[in-house]
Amino acid sequence: STPTTTTTATTNNVNATFKACNLCQALEHDAAYTSFTSEEVTLFSNNKHNIKDGRNNDNATNTNASVPLVPPQLLFHLTTIFSTTMWIHVHVGDDGLRQFIERACRWTRRFLLIEPQPSGCYRKANVRLRKMGRPELNDVTSSRLAMRPDIEKSIEMIMVECGFRKVTLEEMMMTTNGHAGDGDDKREKKREELAAVTSWNRSLDLYERVSVV
Numbered sequence: 001s002t003p004t005t006t007t008t009a010t011t012n013n014v015n016a017t018f019k020a021c022n023l024c025q026a027l028e029h030d031a032a033y034t035s036f037t038s039e040e041v042t043l044f045s046n047n048k049h050n051i052k053d054g055r056n057n058d059n060a061t062n063t064n065a066s067v068p069l070v071p072p073q074l075l076f077h078l079t080t081i082f083s084t085t086m087w088i089h090v091h092v093g094d095d096g097l098r099q100f101i102e103r104a105c106r107w108t109r110r111f112l113l114i115e116p117q118p119s120g121c122y123r124k125a126n127v128r129l130r131k132m133g134r135p136e137l138n139d140v141t142s143s144r145l146a147m148r149p150d151i152e153k154s155i156e157m158i159m160v161e162c163g164f165r166k167v168t169l170e171e172m173m174m175t176t177n178g179h180a181g182d183g184d185d186k187r188e189k190k191r192e193e194l195a196a197v198t199s200w201n202r203s204l205d206l207y208e209r210v211s212v213v
Contacts, residue, residue: 105162
């Protein structure tokens with residue numbers, strides 16, 4: 001277990017804050033989230049106070065354009081989970097993975113994009129570790145990890161229980177200027193273009209909260 005650490009980076013005048021923590025540990029994960037939102041509330045409060053008092057009024061429009069003039073929702077509009085599920089699963093089991101996903105859902109206001117690592121990845125991970133001369137993962141069999149054989153479906157079930165729905169390719173096709181009158185070849189080509197697959201040949205699943213917070 002390691003304490004939460006913070007890293008700030010600036011690219012093209014955009015500030016990004018990264019919180020590093022052990023995602024397998026609920027207390028650390030919660031602490032990283034709480035720390036981040038506390039900083040955002042402080043930033044918002046200071047900005048609102050400056051605008052109210054008229055300080056820096058000459059350039060308030062420019063310097064504060066990205067800060068909303070309403071109390072911030074303490075939820076992320078988009079949460080992404082890449083190449084993570086297997087590692088959490090093998091270390092803390094079915095219950096630990098479920099709890100991690102539930103925490104991510106709890107903090108997500110609208111969309112959650114997740115890359116489930118399929119069952120075959122568990123076996124391949126040990127092969128890679130063996131070649132690198134590093135310790136192999138603990139028991140990754142389905143007798144210990146019951147969710148592993150159909151991990152994608154298991155994750156989807158948890159997401160649905162948390163109030164999310166899976167966004168289909170058909171919906172994405174319609175939102176990218178797809179039309180019902182398009183020919184079969186054109187629709188199939190668009191489907192292939194939209195099929196979300198990473199460089200590791202894994203699917204990307206987009207979920208949307210049913211009731212927007």
